[in-house]
Amino acid sequence: MRVLIRADASIAIGSGHIARCLTLANALREDGAEVVFACRQLPGHLLQRLSDQGYLALGLPDRYPQEASGAGIEALLPWQADIDALASALGNERRFDWLIVDHYGLDARWERAARQFADHLMAIDDLANRPHAVDVLLDQNYSAQAQDRPYAQWLEGACKTFLGPRFALMRDEFQCQPIVIKARVERVMVNFGGFDAARQVYATMLALSDFDDLQVDFVAGLHNPEWTAMSEQAKARPNWRLHTLVSDFFGLMQQADLFIGAGGGTTWERAALGLPTICMTVAHNQQLNAQLLAKAGGHLYLGAHDTLDPQRLVDAVAVLRDNRELRQSLAERSRALVDGKGAQRLAVALAAPVLALRQATERDARLLFEGRNAAHVRQWAFNADLIDWDSHVAWLASSLNNPQRLILIGDTPRGPVGMVRYDREGDSVEVSIYLFEGHAGVGWGQVLLASGERFLRRHWPDVRLIQAQVLADNAVSVSLFQKAGYAQAERHFQRVLNDE
Structure with a gap:
């Protein structure tokens, strides 16, 4: 699979768009995808980092010649100029399977034109204020989950949406155990993004100057405008450490008892760690999410940085420092929103249109034997007994010679992910499905059903009905078949296949 990502970073825009796209790119690359980035060469671009x-x-x-000078980060770009520049930069590059755009300045007009570069389009957004013409849309913010259909008026045609922090683009390391909430805060971490154009690291440094007992890590980011002043402040306090960038941001977060920062991408990293947070927003697009997350008890939100009385930050640190119960509550409520698998879920969703299943062979005997006998599969099987090897081998040999049975394997560059089986009777089939160990919870079930249905239409084009038997208390399978378009009958699910 080939993927093109269109996103920008700059001192004004910040590094968040590139950071989250890079996380998704890494997940896609692990699944065998070839990923290309296209970014404007703005001051503070991250092309070399990529x-x-x-x-x-x-x-x-x-x-661009048509671009207004001094425009804000949410101002629309001259879309045709950007398309022309992208076409020129791509040159003779082969067509992509997916184009992912993460940019406030590009809307449906750009997306329609960008179909010339890719078969499928995905947009990453968190504003819900402009039209999109894409196949998939991601908004990983809590505000997208908490509001009622925030993109309903902005999407053209059939578009699959992934809304909320369950889909937050986070590195694999954030599938982790929470930090321990201590009786008293000993160590604080301060960071306001990759560039901190709002100068909030320095403002926080001044607010913390009276807390002599706290160890503090200030991560100031690249080209921080207050670096000289901050360096002087840090020299005078042995408990303070000033960093431009850190190679192990995750490790530094793990050591902290309290985080002070903005409402951007690190929101979900903090949540995954259960790291209590005092939040001040540094951009307009962060405010709604920060407000709603505070209302849900996920962090302490003090408001926009440019209207904040510094004494409120001092008071907030003083309150949280000794209040273990409040910090524990913030940690538990924020952590309940994320599991760190968002990037994997999106990578799986993008693989769905291009995943090709293969028919099982005798060489899959061990794979299917271990898959069928796995505890998570037997738990919901109508026959939960362990299958012995000889019985399994005999069953597989018979199945492979049965013209009324299809056994399909979903393979990826990482390895096989699951099995889907169809047993035919007349113009209907019964479907069975299970995932191999380690592949549950990220969407492979839906992908296998969709890919299996495409295979089924080619192999048995006269089949008109798919049925699935599901145990009544198997909520995961019930949800899987409902999302796949199956209607629940009295004791089973079924899906009628229409001609396409």
Whole structure:
């Protein structure tokens, strides 16, 4: 699978768009995808960082002739100029399977034109204020989950939406155990993004100057405008450590008892760790999410940075420092929203249109034997007994010679993910499905059903009905078949196949 990502970073825009796209790119690459980035060469661009991580990173112009000077980060770009620049940068690159766009300045007009580069399009958004013409849309913020259909008026045609922090694009390391909530805060971490153009690391440094007992890690980011002043402040306090960037941001977060920062991408990293947070927003697009997350008890939100009385931050630190119960509540409520598998879920969703199943062979005997006998499969099987090897081998041999049975394996570059089986009687089939160990919870079930249905239409084009038997208390399977378009009959699910 080939994927093109269109996103920008700059001192004004920040690094968040590139950071979350890079996380998704890494997940896609682990699944065997080839990923290319296209980014404008704005002041503070991260093209070299992308190249250093092994990606082809194409540079686009830093300015277009039709572009208004001094426009904000949410202002629309001249979309045709950007399309032309992208076409020029791509040159003779082969067509992509997916184009992912993460940019406030590009809307449905750009997306329609971008169909010339890719078969499928995905947009990453968190504003819900402009039209999209894409196949998949991701908004990983809590505000997207808490509001009623925030993108209903903005989507054209059939678009699959992934809304809320369950789909937050996070590195695998954040599938982790929570930090221990201590009786008293000993160590604080402060970070306001990759560039901190709002100068909030320095403002926080001044607010913490009277807390002599706290160890503090200030991660100031690249090209911080207050670096000299902060360096002088840090020299005078042995408990303070000032960093530009850190190679192990996750490890530094694990050591903290309290985080002070903005409402951007690290929101969900903090939540996954159960790291109590004092949040101040540094951009307009962060405010709604920060407010709603605070209302849900996920963090302490003090408001927008440019209207904040510094004494409120001092008071908030003083309150949380000794209040273990409050910090425990913040940790538990935020952690309940994320599990760190969002990037894997999106990578699986993007693989869905291009995943090809193969028919099982005798060489799959061991794979199917271990898959069928796995505890998570037997738990919901109508026959929960262990199958012995000789019986399994005989069953597989018979099945492979049965013209009324299809056994299909979903293979990826990482290895096989699951099995889907169809047993035919007349113009209807019964479907059975299970995932192999380690592949549950990220969407492979839906992908296998969709891919299996495509295979079924080719192999048995006269089949008109698919049925599935599900135990009544198997909530996961019930949800799986409902999402796949199956209607629940009295004791089973069924799906009528229409001609396409």
